[in-house]
Amino acid sequence: MANLANTVDMTDAIDATGTADMADAAGLTNPANVAVRNLTIRLGANTVIENLDLDVRAGEFVVLLGPSGCGKSTLLHSIAGLIDVSDGSIEIAGEDMTWADPKDRRIALVFQSYALYPTMSVERNLSFALRINGTPKAEIARRVARAAEMLQLGPLLKRKPAQLSGGQRQRVAIGRAIVREADVFLFDEPLSNLDAKLRTELRRELKQLHQRLGATMIYVTHDQVEAMTLATRMAVMRGGVIQQFGTPAEVYARPDNLFVATFLGSPAMNLLKGTMETRDGAVYFCTPQWRLEVSAYPFKHAPAQALPCVLGVRAEDVKVGAGLSERAKVSLVEPMGNHRVIWLDYHGVQVASIDQTKTPVALADTVAFSFDSEQVSLFDEAGGERL
Structure with a gap:
């Protein structure tokens, strides 16, 4: 398949498709669903992705989130047709595209690099794929004008990439995709x-762009803030496997395993080891120093006997203030403008609390705190799965 380093040529191989019949003057009319089934990708001796399934609904903004090397870009490139799959299938709008050429997939791709022609003006960069495809001049003008208006590129159309800021160049790269009026x-x-x-500015513009176009968008990032703010649904990946797929609120509040729990959130979810026990008809999370009733917790599988487990609680669900049940020494205070993160040394475990009060707190103070028992997550200690 194509050399990924040659991003400009590959972009135009993808862009150069006839799509005038897919959209009318009002804009995109054909957002498509994407279905990935049992996808396996091997690069040499390495299996990057194995037996992966992903369903993207028409009009969704799906974010693939995970650390470097987790397979998210490989998955995206396989949907684009830039990487051969070893097994499985890829469907776009119900049509099998597993072995289709990139130009036949009705997709538009925006790379991490801007992939702009340095000798061409912004206007010619935007229109290049349409021109080589033989699109009528009037249609080219309409699409370029529409993309320029959406991305506030009108005053920049005669400039060349070297005369643009990084943000402006990225808007041009996005504009190259918009003029395609693609399905995905x-x-x-x-x-x-x-x-x-x-x-921050372009993230907001991308979200507004999705709302205006109603297009199907699949977005790769390692930045959890981008994922949480942009996605209608997000797939958290690790080692070529989707760990959890759901809305940002679902994934954040109810992580399926310890990896998702600690990957999302800043600071990361607090984790404390203990056991799950039933006493006098109530269920408790217990450590040698304290216990917390969790009878209302929605167990997937309620333990029949004492079970080693991990309690997870978000920093915003750790309250600091007078009269609360637990006590710990302050080990660090991080001012964050509209809030502060107070780190507590609790029996040798560092516990973070996001605090928005103005109560004076100093290093080495002993303060009272408590966990919100209705907002905790409980994980099996052995496998890391949510209980």
Whole structure:
């Protein structure tokens, strides 16, 4: 298949398709579903993805989230047709595209690099694929004008990439995808080269763009903030396996395993080891120092006897204040502007609390705190799965 290093040529191989009949003057009309079935990808002796299933509904914004090397970009590139699959199938709009050429998949891809032609103006970069495809001039003008208006590129159309900022170049790269009016838009970490302020601005623009287009979008990132703010559903990946797939709220509040629990959240979910026990008809999480009743916890499989487990609680569900049940020494205070993170040394375990009060707290103070028992997560200690 194609050399991934040659991103400009590959982008145009994908872009150069006839799509005028897919959309009318009002914009995109054909968002497509994507179905990945039993997908396996081997690169040399390494199995990067094995027996993976993924269903993306038409019009969704699905984010593939995970650490470097987890297979998220490989999955995206296989959907785009840039990587040969070893087994399984890929369907777009109900049509088997497993072995279709990239140009026949009705997709548009935005790479991490901008993939712009340096000698062409913004206008010619936007229109290049349409011109080589023989799209009528009036249709090219309509699409370019529409993309430029959406992305606020109008004043920049005559400039060349060297005369643009990083954020402007990325908007042009996104505009190249928009003029395609494709069935599925694929984004491979498009904001990772930008500074924090530009990432925030473009993240907002991407979300608004999705709302206006109603298009199917699949987006790869290792940034949990991008995933949480952009996704209608997100797939958290590790080692080529989807660990959990759901809405950001579901994945954050009810992680399926310890990896998801600790990968999402800043600071990460607090974890404490103990046992699950039943006493006098009530269920408790117990450690040698304390116990917390969790009778209302929605167990997947309620333990019949004492079970080694891990209690997880988000920092915002650890309350600090007078009159609460537990006591610990403050080991660190991190001011964050509209809140602060108070780190507590609790029997040798560091517990983070997100606190929005203005109560004076100093290093080495002993403070009272408690866990919100209705917001905890419980995991099997051996396998790490949610109980």
